Amino acid sequence: MKILMVEDDKSVSQMMELFFKKEGWEQVSAYDGEEAVEIFQTHPRDFDIITLDLNLPKKDGIQVAKEIRRISETVPIIMLTARDSESDQVLGLGVGADDYVTKPFSPIALIARIKALHRRVMLEGQPRNLPKNIPSNDFDLETNHIRISKSRREVYFDENRVEGLTPKEFDLLYTMAQKPKQVFSREQLLELVWGYEYFGEERTVDAHIKKLRQKLEKSGPQIIQTVWGVGYKFDDSQVNA
Template identity: 70%
Template sequence: MKILMIEDNKSVSEMMGMFFKKEQWDASFAYDGNEAVEMFKSAPNDWDMITLDLNLPGKDGMEVSSEIRQISKTVPIIMLTARDSESDQVLGLEMGADDYVTKPFSSITLIARIKALHRRAQMGTTSSTEETDNQQTNYDVETGSFKLSSSTREAYLDDKLIPDLTPKEFDLLKTLAQKPKQVFSREQLLQLVWYYEFYGDERTVDAHIKKLRQKIEKVGPQVIQTVWGVGYKFDDSKAGD
């Protein structure tokens, strides 16, 4: 794996560099936002993973994430933030991050998050490639009002494309839609979508659900329902009315 770590604290970078080396990962480091954007622009297809500090000189993490997403919709981004408020987390996800880790963090936790996100990204790439090779559009979910395809990474509600789904939003929607009306707890979604176990943050799920709902509502009725005290479910029974 080739990682770009964007972090202005050189002590943190040096510490994580040792862990990356132990995992036999090829890591490069950028210490301010402008440098990070230029490094990514110079070879956008070279990176398998980006870790991105929120507080950076030059351009902050929000700006960097937004600019990287304009170049690549698929490179996995984990945002590192000292801010522990839901609004900051949601904003980071809105700017294109796939996940966030709150500082101070343990190196073991960050490594585990990187592995989980990379594994999920690799599975998505393999699935899309296989289906594209078949030269046909296979819908993983198809009802009278909703359809979703892993080959195109697109989802439609009432024949309207749900816009600008991030990789993680798509995976979350797919997980829910494949088992309509089944209620998933936040813990289950962390394991199924993020592969987190024991060290996941349930607010990650809530933040992604919030952004996913906003995008769904642009094209039709809400199909992601909250089951209070339990979790979330997909129900498109009211769509198409």
């Protein structure tokens, strides 16, 4: 992982850099709020996670979190605070932090929280760090209303990003969207998405399609259609602009 550590105490930053190196991680350090925002604006796709001190010179952690969230809605943020109060924790989470650690903290404990947050993001199928307003030529597949990037595991329904797709849900959508209106049987989808080595029941496809539909419906009309007695097809041609 590549971590942006925003911490005005250089001894703490240097100490954590040693621990991160042992994990095989790379650390970029920022020692005040303005520097942190400038680094992230310059390289918004580079970072897997941000550790952000609440008490910083020039801009405090709350303001930094707000500005980072205007650039990226998804990069994970762990707030570091010397204040052990519920109000500060709620405030940090309210401006977009994903977790918080109270100072003084154990380096091992912070690493464990970073690993847990990163694992949770990956399991939820969240993309790594996605700046807003990505041009359309950054997508591998575009239909009437859907844009998909395989490298970022990102799906847009018109201008709304589809949140929280699991790897299999993403693969199902990408597989069907490549051939709009073509009907796929459950057996075909098991073969194409799960592979020959998958020996699960065909109802596994139904369960994943159901969850995929629920997530797509949050962004727009239903575009995965059931063809009774056969299987499923992708069709967004009848969706109103």
